[in-house]
Every structure is written in structure tokens, then in C-alpha cells.
Amino acid sequence: MQPLDDDMEDLFKRAAEEYPLDTSGADWNKVKQELHHEKGVVAEEVSRKRDYRFLWLLFLLPIGFICGRYIGNDKMAASVETNRTVDIQSDPANNTPSLGSNPKIGNVESRKKESETEAIAGNGKGEVTKSAGSSNEVNLISGSKAIKGVKMSKASLAGEGALAVNTALITKRKKLAGKSLSSQTSAPKSINATGEESPTTTTADLDKATASSTQSQVITDSSKKENTPENVVTKNGEGLSTPPASKETKNIKKPPFKKTLSFSIVAGPDVSTVKLQKTSKVGYSLGVMLRYQFARRISVEGGALWDRKNYYTDGKYLDTAFLKLPMHSEVKNATGYCDMIEIPINMRYDFAGTQKHSWFVSGGISSYIMSREDYNVSYNRYNVSYRKDYEYMQSTRDWFSIMNLSVGYQKSLGKYTNISVAPYVKLPLKQVGIGKLPVSSTGIFLSLSRSFK
Amino acid sequence: MEDLHSIMEGCLINDHKCQKKLYERYYGYALKVVFRYIYRYEKATDVVNDAFVKIFRSFKKFECPERENLEKIWMGWMKRIMINTAIDELRRSNMLPEIGGLPDHIWEVQDKSQAADAKILYKELIAKVKNLPPSYRAAFNMYIIDGYSHQEISEKLGISVGTSKSNLAKARMQLKNFLDKDLQEADICSL
Numbered sequence: 001m002q003p004l005d006d007d008m009e010d011l012f013k014r015a016a017e018e019y020p021l022d023t024s025g026a027d028w029n030k031v032k033q034e035l036h037h038e039k040g041v042v043a044e045e046v047s048r049k050r051d052y053r054f055l056w057l058l059f060l061l062p063i064g065f066i067c068g069r070y071i072g073n074d075k076m077a078a079s080v081e082t083n084r085t086v087d088i089q090s091d092p093a094n095n096t097p098s099l100g101s102n103p104k105i106g107n108v109e110s111r112k113k114e115s116e117t118e119a120i121a122g123n124g125k126g127e128v129t130k131s132a133g134s135s136n137e138v139n140l141i142s143g144s145k146a147i148k149g150v151k152m153s154k155a156s157l158a159g160e161g162a163l164a165v166n167t168a169l170i171t172k173r174k175k176l177a178g179k180s181l182s183s184q185t186s187a188p189k190s191i192n193a194t195g196e197e198s199p200t201t202t203t204a205d206l207d208k209a210t211a212s213s214t215q216s217q218v219i220t221d222s223s224k225k226e227n228t229p230e231n232v233v234t235k236n237g238e239g240l241s242t243p244p245a246s247k248e249t250k251n252i253k254k255p256p257f258k259k260t261l262s263f264s265i266v267a268g269p270d271v272s273t274v275k276l277q278k279t280s281k282v283g284y285s286l287g288v289m290l291r292y293q294f295a296r297r298i299s300v301e302g303g304a305l306w307d308r309k310n311y312y313t314d315g316k317y318l319d320t321a322f323l324k325l326p327m328h329s330e331v332k333n334a335t336g337y338c339d340m341i342e343i344p345i346n347m348r349y350d351f352a353g354t355q356k357h358s359w360f361v362s363g364g365i366s367s368y369i370m371s372r373e374d375y376n377v378s379y380n381r382y383n384v385s386y387r388k389d390y391e392y393m394q395s396t397r398d399w400f401s402i403m404n405l406s407v408g409y410q411k412s413l414g415k416y417t418n419i420s421v422a423p424y425v426k427l428p429l430k431q432v433g434i435g436k437l438p439v440s441s442t443g444i445f446l447s448l449s450r451s452f453k
Numbered sequence: 454m455e456d457l458h459s460i461m462e463g464c465l466i467n468d469h470k471c472q473k474k475l476y477e478r479y480y481g482y483a484l485k486v487v488f489r490y491i492y493r494y495e496k497a498t499d500v501v502n503d504a505f506v507k508i509f510r511s512f513k514k515f516e517c518p519e520r521e522n523l524e525k526i527w528m529g530w531m532k533r534i535m536i537n538t539a540i541d542e543l544r545r546s547n548m549l550p551e552i553g554g555l556p557d558h559i560w561e562v563q564d565k566s567q568a569a570d571a572k573i574l575y576k577e578l579i580a581k582v583k584n585l586p587p588s589y590r591a592a593f594n595m596y597i598i599d600g601y602s603h604q605e606i607s608e609k610l611g612i613s614v615g616t617s618k619s620n621l622a623k624a625r626m627q628l629k630n631f632l633d634k635d636l637q638e639a640d641i642c643s644l
Binding site: 008012013014015016017018020023025026027028030031032034035321326328382383 | 488502597
């Protein structure tokens, strides 16, 4: 029986190879059409997904809007402040007594700011003079705008009899003026009532003057006015010129730029998705960054982050070659996480702000060095569902595979210390990991940095 | 004839000319494999085309460590894909037996060569195989002709190993009966 079976099997094997079937009906066009159709569908899906991918950027729009509003308000507030000062000084109506014997005491603060600013910015010589006469007038004669500012304020204060009340304020102002003067002149001097030169007027001198006089008065008569309009101080405030002061203020805000290296510790939550599918758990990023600011607004930064990313994907996005599943298995979905070292290289542009705070955008690319990948794969085989775990250590290195985009806000905590918060998106430039997944991530980086100048 | 290796290199970069050459060169072989599983000729040609689409899509997965055995390895890989695609088709139709005979036009035109008689015999034998119920036919083709084990058959068809063995035994029995009947008829004719 067995030999008969063997013969039969051999006969059928030979028949299977050599049976005369008409095989002339090859139709390449059908195959080609099918191949083209699938490519078209895939390309269409990819382009659609790419379109969706950029929708993430819409989340950044409100930040830019808020940022714009904030900066706009800041500038507007500064402008209003300047105008208010000018109005107060130039408006005769403000001289009308409104606070008892000190009608202008309410304006002291605004003038104080301006005078301080001008005093700091001043470059020329200046003298504080207690002029002769029974009236014990306090007069400021200066050869520069900076001291004129002090003169104006002091004159106003004296004119309103506020000098005694605001001794501390004057002292401060004197110090500021003194600093300015001492930096420029070898021995700032004041001329006392008898015409003798004496050291710079002190608070005590001013107090004496205040005590001995019932009313301090600014030189207001036209005969006592100096010819240059800048130096004119009147009770009415006529002839005050504020525009030069605002120019000086601007100069203060922009100190000379120094190249800066800063080191920061970065941490933040990370939400990862594959093709904008649902997310699983929230991951995290933790690491260190170095930033080199080589221009006033531009800097380059790099570092190393330890990331954990959790994600979920449908089976169609997962490369199943690594799974080694039995034939006719169809992967339904997979959840997983990966631990990795991320190496970002970014360019940062500070588009607004001051020394105290700034707004920035940054962009760049990241490389992922996978340390561990864990997949829990659910698959069907002949209508039976299975679930299996896969773990891979140090599986892949995906160089320059992710694009980083970020908008952030940085605030100074001291001269060298800053904190910043920066929402980010990370978009895949290519598929990463052993499962070749296009992983997108979003989150917020919180960082504490220390500068070295 | 163009070197198979260069054709395959072209297929790796989705060169349609190379794909066409490969398809046309191995279409006959593929159809002969599939037609043993799929009863209808037209459906068999569709299955072959589908299988070639799969092949071209996943061509990068084809690996050949030995260049001198490239064709053998390639044909083995292609055959497995053809069989898998054919079985998928059978499973999709729930292994339902099909009715109706096989038309004459699907067979090659007979020549006058010495091998003509043998070809007629082979044609008859394959026709007998095709007349088996689909589950028996699949088990017979896979085990006897294509060299699968019962374990593999059970996995691919989603049946137990015992069922696979049983199907094969029944297929053998039926074919043996066909052959015995033919022999008896031949004996009667010779009397």
C-alpha cells in the first residue's frame, strides 16, 4: 500500500509541475493599476495626515496673541506715563493749589521718576546751589540735561515747600545725582549763599535751608532765568522740555550686549501620539541644556534629555516585521512606551521683552537614542484575539528625526538666574523606534537657568 | 534573458519595467500553483495578480543570502505567497465547494510531441484534484505537493492537526478511488 501511495504522490507532484495550463493570460496592466492605486491612496492619506499634523500649531496662536497684547500694553503704559509727566509740567492748571499749601505734592512721584532717570543718564557737570538771599532759594545750575532734571524736581519740591517733608526722597536724588557727577567730575561742588565753594550739598544742608525758611522758592523771575530754554524752570513749568529725557531713558534700557553662556535644568510633561490617535499615559522629559547667546536676540542651544513617551497606535502604523508573529496574524493595535535619550539642537529667537523678561520662539531638530522600547501588541489570527508583550533594549538610534517648535516666556529671578516656561510640539521627520512609528509629542518645558557672562 | 538579480534590484526601487519582467517571467509558474487551490480559472488569475501586488509591495522583505541559489529561493518565497493568498481566498469563501466543469480553453493547446500523452495524464490528475472538496484539496495540495507539515496546515487553515490528517486521508482515498476506477475502465476497454 505504501509504495502505491508513494508512486501516487510522485505522480501528482510531477503532474502539478507539468500540467498543461494555459498561462498566456498575464495582465500586467491590472497589477500596475493596483500598485498605482495603492500608492495614490497612501500618498493621499499621508498628505491628509500631514495637513492635520500642522493643526498643532494653532494651539500656539493664542500665546502669540497674548504675548502681543502684553507687549503692546507695556509700551502703551510707558507712553502714557511720559505724556502724563509732560502734561503735568506744562499744564498751568496743575499749579492750582489742591492739597492745602502743597498743591503739587501729588505730582512729586511722577517727577521723581523722571528726575532720577535723567540724573543717572547725565554726563555733564552740575552743581547744587543754595543761592544767596533771605529767601534761601534752592537752585540747581547744571550744564547738562541730567542735572536739569534734578533741578526741575528739586525746584518743584522746594517751590511747594515739600523739601522738608521729602527729605529722604531728596537725599536719594542727591545720591543719584552725586553718583552721576562724581563719575564725571573730580570734585563736584556747590556754591553756598556766601559764594564760597563747598562740598556737594548734603541732606543736612538742605534741611538747614528748609528749617530756616518758611518757603523755598525756585528761581522763577525772568531776570534770573538762564537764556537757554532747557534750563528754564518756572512756577508754571513753562519751557520744560521732556523729549530729550525720553531719549535718555531709551538708552538706559539697552545696555551693551555681552555674549552669554547659560546652563539650565529642564523638566516637563510629555504627551505623545502616533498620527494624532488617542494618547495613553502622560510621559515626561528631564534633562540639561546649554545655551549660547551670540547675538542680542539669537542663541543656539543643545543638551540631553531623558524622555519617557507613552503612546498608542493602530496596527496599520506599526511595522510588524520585528514582531515575528505567526502567519496570517493581523495586528489590531499596540500600546507602548519608550525610554530614550533625546539630543535637541535648537535656535532661539527672543522676539520681545526687556532684561527682566523676554518672549522667545525656538526651533530645531532632535535625535532619539532609544534605550528601551516596550510594546503590548494585540493581534487577531483566524478570528481569535491574542495579546503579547515585546521588549527591546537599545534598539535604534534615530538621528535628526524630530522637528522641535516652541514658544516661551523667560523671567529673571536675579542677575544670573532665570526661569522659563515653553510649550512645545515635536513633529516627526521620519519614523522612529523599532516599530517605525511617526511619534508626535507636545508638552511644556519648565526650566531654571544660570547664566555665565 | 536578463539576469534575475538585476531585475530584482529594479524591483527593489519599484521600477515598473523590472516588475513587469518579473511578473511575466513567473506568471505561468504562479498560476499553476494557485490553480491547484482555486477552482475557477478567472478567480485563480485574480489571486495571482493580488499575490504579485503583495510581492511588489513587500519586496524589501525578500532576502537571499546565496546569490547562486537566487532563483530557487525566490521561487520558494513567491510560491508561499501565492499559496497564502489562495488560502485566504478559500477562507473568504468559507471553503465552499464550487460547481461546474472546467472549460477547455483553460488548457494549453495540445501538441504532437512525445510528452503529449503525459500531459494529458497530468491534466486529468490535476482535474481530479480540483474536483476534491476545497478542504480536502487544500490539505492534499499543501501536504503532498507543496510539502507543508500538518502543524503548518492546521495553522494556515485554522483547523486542528487531526482534522488536517483526516482531510488528507480522505483526499487520498478519493483520488485512489478515481485512479482505480480509471484503471478498471482501461482494463475493460482493453478486453
